[in-house]
Amino acid sequence: METIRAKHAPDRKMVALASADFYLRIRFTHAIVATREPRLYASIIIRKDDIYPPENRKS
Numbered sequence: 001m002e003t004i005r006a007k008h009a010p011d012r013k014m015v016a017l018a019s020a021d022f023y024l025r026i027r028f029t030h031a032i033v034a035t036r037e038p039r040l041y042a043s044i045i046i047r048k049d050d051i052y053p054p055e056n057r058k059s
Helices: 002-008 019-026
Strands: none
C-alpha cells in the first residue's frame, strides 16, 4: 500500500491509528469498504479527495 501511495500521491501520507482513534474517525465516514482481508489489523480508511495530475495540481 505504501508503494502505491508513494507512486500516485507522494505528497500524501499514511498514518497508523490507535483503535479508539480509528473508530472515532469511521463514525464520520461516507462509506465503509469491506474487504475479505482476514487479518484484524488490515482495516483502512479511504478518504475521498481530488487527486490532480501533476500538471493540473492546485497550488
